[in-house]
Amino acid sequence: MSLVAGVDSSTQSTKVLLVETETGEIVDSGRASHPEGTECPPEAWWEALQEAGKGLLERADAVAVAGQQHGMVALDAEGDVVRPALLWNDTRSAPQAERLTAESGAEAWAADTGLVLAASFTATKLAWLAEHEPENAARTAAVMLPHDWLTMKLRGVPHTEATTDRSDASGTGYWSPRTGAYVTDRLVQAFGRELALPRVAAPNEVVGRSTWGAAVAPGTGDNAGAALGLGLGPGDVAVSLGTSGTVFGVSEVPANDPSGLVAGFADATGRFLPLVCTLNAARVLDTFRNLLGVDHAEFDALALAAASGAGGLALLPYLDGERTPARPNATGVLSGITTGATRADLARAAVEGMLSAQADGLAAMAAQGLEASRVLLIGGAAASEAVRRIAPTVFGVDVEVPPSAEYVALGAAKQAAWALTGAAEPPQWKTGGTERYTGTAGPVADQYATLRDETSSWAKHR
Ligand SMILES: Nc1ncnc2c1ncn2[C@@H]1O[C@H](COP(=O)(O)OP(=O)(O)O)[C@@H](O)[C@H]1O
Ligand SMILES: O=C(CO)[C@@H](O)[C@H](O)COP(=O)(O)O
Numbered sequence: 243m244s245l246v247a248g249v250d251s252s253t254q255s256t257k258v259l260l261v262e263t264e265t266g267e268i269v270d271s272g273r274a275s276h277p278e279g280t281e282c283p284p285e286a287w288w289e290a291l292q293e294a295g296k297g298l299l300e301r302a303d304a305v306a307v308a309g310q311q312h313g314m315v316a317l318d319a320e321g322d323v324v325r326p327a328l329l330w331n332d333t334r335s336a337p338q339a340e341r342l343t344a345e346s347g348a349e350a351w352a353a354d355t356g357l358v359l360a361a362s363f364t365a366t367k368l369a370w371l372a373e374h375e376p377e378n379a380a381r382t383a384a385v386m387l388p389h390d391w392l393t394m395k396l397r398g399v400p401h402t403e404a405t406t407d408r409s410d411a412s413g414t415g416y417w418s419p420r421t422g423a424y425v426t427d428r429l430v431q432a433f434g435r436e437l438a439l440p441r442v443a444a445p446n447e448v449v450g451r452s453t454w455g456a457a458v459a460p461g462t463g464d465n466a467g468a469a470l471g472l473g474l475g476p477g478d479v480a481v482s483l484g485t486s487g488t489v490f491g492v493s494e495v496p497a498n499d500p501s502g503l504v505a506g507f508a509d510a511t512g513r514f515l516p517l518v519c520t521l522n523a524a525r526v527l528d529t530f531r532n533l534l535g536v537d538h539a540e541f542d543a544l545a546l547a548a549a550s551g552a553g554g555l556a557l558l559p560y561l562d563g564e565r566t567p568a569r570p571n572a573t574g575v576l577s578g579i580t581t582g583a584t585r586a587d588l589a590r591a592a593v594e595g596m597l598s599a600q601a602d603g604l605a606a607m608a609a610q611g612l613e614a615s616r617v618l619l620i621g622g623a624a625a626s627e628a629v630r631r632i633a634p635t636v637f638g639v640d641v642e643v644p645p646s647a648e649y650v651a652l653g654a655a656k657q658a659a660w661a662l663t664g665a666a667e668p669p670q671w672k673t674g675g676t677e678r679y680t681g682t683a684g685p686v687a688d689q690y691a692t693l694r695d696e697t698s699s700w701a702k703h704r
Pocket of ligand 1: 252484485525528538623624
């Protein structure tokens, strides 16, 4: 029996799936946590990959790594890591994002790179490095993304032979989904000079061999991995609730949204992946769950015990600053508290607020012509019964929840199988039927819109 391994090196953890090549059936899995924080030594991901992949990786005939997007892995001329990687959710480069956008205009950035710069993207992190750590910047000879670095480590090759893929390259701010090439001028604008960059491999290329002899596929950004794992088709929009909240769909044409709400990424199949990303999703629920001192099941029971609208409580869930909309310095805001407020209302407000930010993402996608005919809910917080049942009342449309699985890692495994077999198209693995959740829209949208719009002028939210 031929087996392939798919890796998801995401913000909070590494997950590995060992999958049957022909059918996509999951044979085994592993998981290991990452350190907390918005910067991380890449070695910690490598250790987590080895722990999560123990007893699994060496059984695979092919392997691919999907990873959290945008993280800046800076290397010196010898290939040594210069400083801990700055992650996608690190907002310190917000002033650089603002400056670079002002220099050329949002339209020009969107036209050149598919993106309007926000602190998440690699280009702004490089600009921050050049400005704040000149010694580290001077040492830096190459830059790559988390999945590129891990793929290089799996192959045991020098950084000069590193590869990336279209999807992750499209999250840098110096690669064009339209032309399929690096935009060196944009890299130089951000960092001040050129850097060595990984070669962008074809979606189903075998880029090399692992140290145990397996074929290594190019890997992908985590959201493109999920899209491949789910097999998203026209009209499908996925809402992924991990550390980030992402709303995305596969498109035949690149997105170009000068408002910056929709990022014009590439996908893992040669197509495109318009995507809206919020900084705050599953951790909003974690925060309120911890404040209430309950576990996941008790939190769900509380949230479902309250009525839609949470007794007038509304939460603006921008706890760690926000990227979409661009409010990097924002914090969360809870409004409508009365002496009648209950623990149940508080849990419900957390779920409704977090989902309302994703509803804004669905609206932004629709404004770009990507109206969802089917909304698929995935990611860690999609395991929550409260999230599943409240989502239709916030989104105003039914949601479908596919069978519980790590779809990013599954997508990586699918890419590995695709590269291994050399087929023209990715395999069509069956993922099982979805569970449908339905409900009527409550008062949440209006409550939330009022809070979001009223706070937009707050100085500390800019
Ligand atoms: N039953 C649940 N209800 C709500 N949240 C959950 C549940 N199970 C896991 N989570 C949350 O999901 C998150 C991890 O999801 P994951 O998609 O793996 O994140 P990431 O990709 O950012 O590492 C954690 O914040 C965790 O608390
Ligand atoms: O920044 C983005 C997408 O643009 C995030 O989606 C990251 O890719 C991290 O994803 P999770 O680890 O939260 O799944």
